[in-house]
Structure formats: structure tokens, C-alpha cells
Amino acid sequence: xxxxPADVERIASLAELAVSPEELPELTAQLDRIIGFVxxxxxxxxxAPEGDVQIGPxxxxxxxxxxxxxxxxxxxxxxxPEFVEGFFVVPKxxxxxx
Amino acid sequence: MAAATALRLAEADRARLxxxxxxxxxxxxAEAELIGRSREPGALQNIPVAIxxxxxxxxxxxxxxxxxxxxxxxxxxxxxxxxxxxxxxxxACKTNLDEFAMGSSTEHSAFGRVRHPLDPSRVPGGSSxxxxxxxAAGVVPVALGSETGGSVRQxxxxxxIVGVKPTYGRVSRYGLVAFGSSLDCVSVFARTVSDxxxxxxxxxxxxxxxxxxxxxxxxxxxxxRASLAGTTIGIPxxxxxxxxxxxxxxxxxxxxxxxxxxxxxxxxxxxxHSSLAVPAYYILxxxxxxxxxxxxxxxxxxxxxxxPGDVRALYRATRxxxxxxxxxxxxxxxxxxxxxxxxDAYYARAQAARRRVAADFSRAFASGVDLLFTPTTPTTAFKxxxxxxxxxxxxxxxxxxxxxxxxxxxAMSLPIGRSDGLPxxxxxxxxxxxxxxxxxxxxxxxxxxxxDTEVSR
Numbered sequence: 001x002x003x004x005p006a007d008v009e010r011i012a013s014l015a016e017l018a019v020s021p022e023e024l025p026e027l028t029a030q031l032d033r034i035i036g037f038v039x040x041x042x043x044x045x046x047x048a049p050e051g052d053v054q055i056g057p058x059x060x061x062x063x064x065x066x067x068x069x070x071x072x073x074x075x076x077x078x079x080x081p082e083f084v085e086g087f088f089v090v091p092k093x094x095x096x097x098x
Numbered sequence: 099m100a101a102a103t104a105l106r107l108a109e110a111d112r113a114r115l116x117x118x119x120x121x122x123x124x125x126x127x128a129e130a131e132l133i134g135r136s137r138e139p140g141a142l143q144n145i146p147v148a149i150x151x152x153x154x155x156x157x158x159x160x161x162x163x164x165x166x167x168x169x170x171x172x173x174x175x176x177x178x179x180x181x182x183x184x185x186x187x188x189x190a191c192k193t194n195l196d197e198f199a200m201g202s203s204t205e206h207s208a209f210g211r212v213r214h215p216l217d218p219s220r221v222p223g224g225s226s227x228x229x230x231x232x233x234a235a236g237v238v239p240v241a242l243g244s245e246t247g248g249s250v251r252q253x254x255x256x257x258x259i260v261g262v263k264p265t266y267g268r269v270s271r272y273g274l275v276a277f278g279s280s281l282d283c284v285s286v287f288a289r290t291v292s293d294x295x296x297x298x299x300x301x302x303x304x305x306x307x308x309x310x311x312x313x314x315x316x317x318x319x320x321x322x323r324a325s326l327a328g329t330t331i332g333i334p335x336x337x338x339x340x341x342x343x344x345x346x347x348x349x350x351x352x353x354x355x356x357x358x359x360x361x362x363x364x365x366x367x368x369x370x371h372s373s374l375a376v377p378a379y380y381i382l383x384x385x386x387x388x389x390x391x392x393x394x395x396x397x398x399x400x401x402x403x404x405x406p407g408d409v410r411a412l413y414r415a416t417r418x419x420x421x422x423x424x425x426x427x428x429x430x431x432x433x434x435x436x437x438x439x440x441x442d443a444y445y446a447r448a449q450a451a452r453r454r455v456a457a458d459f460s461r462a463f464a465s466g467v468d469l470l471f472t473p474t475t476p477t478t479a480f481k482x483x484x485x486x487x488x489x490x491x492x493x494x495x496x497x498x499x500x501x502x503x504x505x506x507x508x509a510m511s512l513p514i515g516r517s518d519g520l521p522x523x524x525x526x527x528x529x530x531x532x533x534x535x536x537x538x539x540x541x542x543x544x545x546x547x548x549x550d551t552e553v554s555r
Contacts, residue, residue, distance in 0.1 A: 003434070007434070008137060008430065010361070011430050011434050012430060012435065013126075013431045014433050014437060015392075015417075015430060015433040015461060016392070016395065016410065016414050017414060017417045017418050017421070017426060017429060017430065018415050018418030018419070019426075019527055020418075021105075021417065027427070027430070029429065030427055030489055031241050031430055031431065031434070033489065033490055034380065034427065034489055034490060035429050035431065035435075037377060037380070037433065037493070038377040038378075038380050038381050038431075038435075038444065038448075039377075040377050041374060041377045041378060041381070041444070041447045041448060041451055042444075042447060043516045043518040044231075054288050055358075061304075061309065061313060066523065068306060068307065070173075070543050071174060071175075072173040072174055073156045073173055073174070074171065074173045075173070076191055078171070078173075078231075078400075079170070079171065079173065079280070079398075079399045080397075080398050081396060081397060081398075081399075081400075081402040082402075088397055088398050089409050090396075090397050090409045090410065091407065091409045091411070091510040092408055093408055093409050093410070094407065094408030094409075094410065094411075098328055
């Protein structure tokens with residue numbers, strides 16, 4: 001199974017990443033190479049997971065449902081590209097695609 | 099110490115290592131003032147620590163080596179920074195890295211590549227190349243980096259210094275910019291095993307702000323040991339292929355001989371699913387990255403593209419322009435393997451492969467092996483540009499470090515010799531939570547090796 005330019009355009013749309021027509025051929029080739037490399041896992045045979053191996057804590061610890069305030073030294077107004085009266089300002093959502 | 103550090107950082111700038119992304123005399127003075135307030139000296143009092151630029155700090159910007167976060171000043175400090183401060187340590191600077199920690203050479207930074215301190219035509223490794231270069235060049239004694247698939251051990255090996263990745267969950271990830279959340283570990287560079295252990299002990303510990311931290315007793319400092327009697331070292335045959343670089347093999351043989359002389363029992367073991375690790379990693383890590391990097395859209399922080407159109411046009415233009423080539427590739431790979439129709443073929447299988455890789459380690463340790471020993475990297479530091487033409491060639495640089503990341507195990511690299519003048523690293527891998535035992539054995543080996551750890555000219 002190889003990756004086509006149409007695949008890349010579809011995936012880029014899902015990932016909200018602009019890919020220009022000039023970039024598309026090389027990017028397609030690179031992704032095809034990478035997917036071809038990782039696809040060797042599919043050829044490796046059985047997929048039954050081998051038991052349960054623990055990575056990280058055995059159980060997610062519970063804690064009291066209280067807000068632990070973060071010690072913030074600067075607010076969103078200083079960091080955001082545009083921040084007005086408590087709102088992050090962005091362009092409007094246009095027509096939905098498909 | 100602030101003034102001395104400033105001098106060394108300025109010198110590193112003049113040497114064009116390109117290892118730092120942010121530092122200033124004002125910031126150093128502010129750090130000195132902060133740690134000067136404490137009444138009692140801490141465990142790392144006055145020690146300057148270089149910080150990889152994907153760990154947030156309030157006093158210096160955090161860019162993750164990316165244009166998309168250029169100029170971003172975090173409103174909070176990472177937990178590891180708070181812990182360093184509480185121990186009296188000072189943030190020296192922010193260090194250069196592969197963009198969003200994605201890379202094995204620090205050639206994928208938006209702000210230029212880092213030069214290997216011994217040979218400027220070579221890479222220091224990655225993604226934590228800036229931190230490694232500064233420690234190797236003697237600019238700072240210790241540095242923090244991060245690992246997702248070996249990004250501290252591999253540059254430590256290339257640069258001839260110590261690099262330690264703790265058990266996953268040992269150190270809080272609060273304030274470590276997320277790449278692969280089930281893999282990311284803040285990790286430590288130092289020139290000696292002892293210094294690495296001291297820093298790791300300070301930054302480790304459970305954190306209510308990171309639910310994946312382990313609630314275990316604090317990590318103990320290793321008791322000095324000169325002998326390895328009673329310790330069984332396993333050497334996995336899959337990590338010593340017939341075509342292993344002869345210089346790397348010779349250094350490993352020497353290290354094993356010394357471990358035997360110290361009284362260790364050395365046995366061969368097998369980790370049969372080792373070859374699944376790199377492909378599994380390059381499905382799982384990009385998948386997690388695709389999710390974690392969705393937040394960089396120009397809406398709330400960071401760079402914003404000035405384009406006409408609606409908010410989705412803003413997202414696409416911001417991300418398309420703000421992310422470098424490797425980050426874009428990984429986001430696309432991650433999105434692909436999670437997308438409908440491909441999830442089972444890729445992501446689910448990679449999860450199964452991950453469990454098999456982890457189970458191999460469990461079996462080896464259960465068979466009576468205390469520690470595993472392997473080469474850290476298949477080669478010494480390669481030349482800049484050598485592997486950037488083929489993403490897969492770059493990925494294969496991680497072949498020996500990636501598996502322990504998948505299994506969440508503590509692992510480290512220490513310098514074990516030179517090959518054609520370039521450092522060679524040896525890797526130790528320990529069972530979960532056995533950092534203390536691993537560091538103790540490493541220190542014993544370090545004590546007898548004639549490896550030249552003095553890397554700077």
C-alpha cells in the first residue's frame with residue numbers, strides 16, 4: 001500500500017496543515033517511504049498482545065476534586081496574538097467543507 | 099556563579115556551537131537573586147543547569163526550536179524547574195533542540211544546527227543536542243534534556259558524557275512540552291555518573307499536576323561501590339549484530355572485560371522482538387504528536403499567520419508555515435496511522451508490538467539479569483547532512499535506545515571509549531524503578547574505565 005498525493009492532501013486537511021502544490025510531490029515520496037518502513041509491522045505476523053505490561057503507574061491516582069491554581073506570572077493578554085475583554089480573538093468560522 | 103556562567107555562555111556563542119537559544123545576564127542575575135533567598139544551601143546550591151528549550155521557564159522564552167513558538171514566554175515554570183530552584187540550582191540558559199524534540203541530530207531546529215564540540219562538521223546527536231554540547235564543552239556541569247525515543251542517551255553517547263533517562267513516571271512532565279505523552283521523560287546530562295544521580299534525585303518525585311507520575315519512595319542516592327560482585331549483566335544478542343561498527347564493538351568489549359574484572363557475571367540474553375521497536379515507535383510517537391501538536395494553531399499563543407479567510411485558513415497557514423519539515427512529516431504520519439481504515443493496520447499493531455518489546459525486557463530481568471548492557475548507538479557522531487536526505491536513515495540511529503523508551507525502563511549512557519577520536523557510549527538498562535542500582539553499577543564501571551571524559555579542547 002503506497003501513499004498517494006491525494007492521500008497526503010486528505011491527511012493534511014485532517015491535520016489542519018497547509019501543503020502547497022510545490023511541496024506535495026516530495027512530501028508524498030517521503031511519507032510513502034516512512035509508511036513503507038513502519039508497515040513492516042503488518043508483515044510481522046500475529047497481533048495478539050502479549051499479556052499486560054505496565055508502563056507508568058499501576059493505577060491513575062485519585063485526588064480531591066479541587067482546583068490547584070497554577071502559579072501564572074503573566075496572563076493571556078500578554079501572550080495571545082489578540083485578546084479582548086477575556087476572549088481570544090480569531091477570524092470567524094467560515095462555511096464548513098464537505 | 100552567575101557571572102562565571104555568563105562568561106562561559108558568551109564563549110560558547112563565540113565558538114559558534116549554536117547550542118543555546120536564550121540566555122542573558124539579566125536572567126542569570128534574577129536566578130542568582132532567587133536562589134540567594136534561601137536560608138540553607140540546597141542539594142544543588144549555585145549549580146547552573148542548562149535547560150532544553152521544550153521545558154517551560156518564566157524567565158526565558160520557550161520555543162521548542164520552532165518558529166510557531168517564537169517569542170513565547172511561558173506563564174509558569176515546569177515542575178522540574180521549581181524542584182531545581184528549591185535545591186538552589188539556577189537556570190543557566192535554554193538549549194537548542196530538534197524542533198519539538200523530533201529528531202536525532204539537532205539538525206531540525208528552526209534556529210540552525212548545533213555543532214559537535216569536538217568536530218564542528220559533525221552532529222552532537224538529538225533531539226537534546228544543545229544540552230549535550232554545553233555539558234560536553236564544559237560550559238555547564240549538568241543539563242536537562244528530554245527523551246521520547248532516546249534523545250538524551252544518544253547525544254550523550256555522541257558527545258562523550260553521561261545521559262540518564264529515568265523510569266517513565268519518575269519525573270513530572272508538567273511543563274515539558276508534550277510530544278509523545280506515553281514516552282516523554284525529562285532526563286539528565288552530566289559529566290559524571292554521580293552528578294547525574296544528584297540532579298535526577300532532585301527533579302524526581304510524584305506531582306499532583308502530572309497524574310502519570312509514580313507515587314513511590316524518593317529515589318535514593320547510590321551507595322558507592324567499587325565491585326560488581328553479585329551483579330549479573332545481560333548482553334542482548336540483537337544489539338550486537340555482525341555488522342556493528344568495529345570501533346563501537348571494541349569499546350563495548352573493553353567495557354565488558356572491565357565489568358568482569360570487577361566481579362560481574364556476564365550472560366547472553368535474547369530480546370527477540372527488538373526489530374519491532376523502531377517501526378512501532380515511528381507509528382506511536384507521531385500518532386501522539388499529531389494529537390499533542392494540534393494545539394499550535396495561532397489562536398491563543400505563539401506565531402499567527404496573517405492570512406485572509408476564516409479560522410481554519412488561519413490554522414492551516416499558521417501550522418503550515420510555523421512547523422518545520424520533520425514536524426510536518428510526523429504530524430502527517432501520525433494523522434495517517436490514526437485515520438479511519440488505517441488504525442488497525444498501524445496503530446493497533448504498533449501497540450501490540452510495544453507490549454511485545456516490553457515483555458522481552460521483563461522476561462530477561464526475570465531470568466536473573468540485574469542490568470542489560472548494550473552499545474548506545476550503532477555509530478559514533480555522524481557528519482551533518484549525512485542522514486537528512488532520508489528520514490528513515492535518521493530514525494535508524496535510534497535502534498538501540500528506542501526499545502527502553504517503549505518499555506518505560508530506566509536507561510543511561512556513559513562514555514566507554516573513543517573510536518577514531520570520537521566518543522563511544524555504552525548503555526545500561528535496568529528494571530523499572532531501579533535507577534539507584536543502575537547508577538551504582540555505572541559509577542563502578544566509570545571508575546575503572548580509561549575513557550577520556552574531558553571532551554572540551
